[in-house]
Amino acid sequence: MLNIIWLGLIILSVVFGIITGKIPAVVASVTESAKFAFELALGLTGIMSLWLGMMRIAEEAGFVRALAKAIRPLMRRLFPDVPIEHPAMGAIVMNIAANMLGLGNAATPFGLKAMAELETLNPRPGVASNAMCTFLAINTSSVQLIPTSAIAFLAAAGAAHPTDIIITSLVATTFSTLAGIVAVKFLEKTPMYRLPKPEVSYDVQPAQ
Amino acid sequence: MMFSQLSDAISNGLFLLMIAGIPLIAACKKVKVYEVFVDGAKDGFQLAIKIIPYMVGMLVAIGMFRASGGFELIFSWIGPFFEKIGVPTAVVPLAVMRPFSASASNGILLDIIKNFGGDAHVSHLAATMMGSTETTFYVIAVYFGVVNIRRTRHAVPAGLIADFVGIVASIIVCRLLLV
Structure with missing residues (x-):
């Protein structure tokens, strides 16, 4: 899917660029975007290290596991392939909690950690597991409880009731998250996206 | 305030x-x-380095498409449909751009609020859309990048369905709750 979208974006931008006469801008955007991407990734390093360090402390103190246990029934239903005691569960819970609270720069490190932990349970390297897709569906549906930056924009523009959007966002985001979960659970069973039957060597789950 | x-x-x-x-x-x-x-x-650096190729790939393709005026073409195709169902066309760029770029969609939201004012229905609708959707392509590229996943299976369609439902729900909820 990403192959098609990526190629499509590049080919179409050349075609559109020729039609609209914006080829110089397209060419300039290539180097600019590449540089920006690198700076963005590098800029993440510090904050990523900070939160991963915090997370390790929280793990050692047993918070993460306690948090995962507290919402065990929900987690078990969402991620049936992940053992409840596995560190992946803790990282997933931390990521969703950080997203809900709007702590975006903490959410990314927890999310990347969760993916790395889920990969240790993945018998097929290079192929996304069901748990990974479910985790991403929840993540990409946005679970933020209070859209702080949007409220700040409205308030700055002199809105009388900028907080009106809290309730509308909450309702809309609930629908989008539910839709994401339903879609991911439905699609994982369709012939197009179903995982291949495990080969002999994959019968045994790798030891943790 | x-x-x-x-x-x-x-x-x-x-x-x-x-x-x-x-x-x-x-x-x-x-x-x-x-x-x-x-x-x-200690793991922070490794994680950040691992996602660089995925970020470069995704952001270059999106940056090229933006520069080519491709998004404007899509807006002009979808615009009339939004108009027909009574949704202000000003939110079309936001709805289209949202899954691709956080900075671009933030800029569009700010523009809408600046042009229509903080109390306008359009501004509230745009803010609600922003709050109920995510930069799906960026998240998928980076999160899968860190574990070298190349076959993303149903993650992209599921994420886009969630964004689409978020946008439709925003339109309906804003129409029902904010008059």
């Missing part, structure tokens, strides 16, 4: 609670906080 200060105070408070609270309680449980912190933080 009051609330944005309050929400700032809340997010600052939560931030500090985590930064100070986690080590404090852990120390009470006899965790060697600094050593453990450094040990965990």
Whole structure:
């Protein structure tokens, strides 16, 4: 899917660029975007290290596991392939909690950690597991409880009731998250996206 | 104004609670906080380096498409449809751009609020859309990048379905709740 979208974006931008006469801008955007991407990734390093360090402390103190246990029934239903005691569960819970609270720069490190932990349970390297897709569906549906930056924009523009959007966002985001979960659970069973039957060597789950 | 200060105070408070609270309680449980912190933080660099190729790939393709005027073409195709169902066309760029770029969609939201004012229905609708959707392509590229996943299976369609439902729900909810 990403192959098609990526190629499509590049080919179409050349075609559109020729039609609209914006080829110089397209060419300039290539180097600019590449540089920006690198700076963005590098800029993440510090904050990523900070939160991963915090997370390790929280793990050692047993918070993460306690948090995962507290919402065990929900987690078990969402991620049936992940053992409840596995560190992946803790990282997933931390990521969703950080997203809900709007702590975006903490959410990314927890999310990347969760993916790395889920990969240790993945018998097929290079192929996304069901748990990974479910985790991403929840993540990409946005679970933020209070859209702080949007409220700040409205308030700055002199809105009388900028907080009106809290309730509308909450309702809309609930629908989008539910839709994401339903879609991911439905699609994982369709012939197009179903995982291949495990080969002999994959019968045994790798030891943790 | 009051609330944005309050929400700032809340997010600052939560931030500090985590930064100070986690080590404090852990120390009470006899965790060697600094050593453990450094040990965990070591992974930060590796993770950041691993996502560079995926970020470059995704952001270059999206940047090229933006520069070519491709998004404007899509807006002009979808615009009439939005108009027909009575949705202000000003939110079309936001709806289309949202899954691709956080900075671009933030800019569009700011523009809408600036042009129509903080009390306009369009502004509230745009803010609600922003709050109920995510930069799906960026998240998928980076999260899968860190574990070298190349076959993303149903993650992209599921994420886009969630975004689509978020946008439709925003339109309906804003029409019902905000008059």
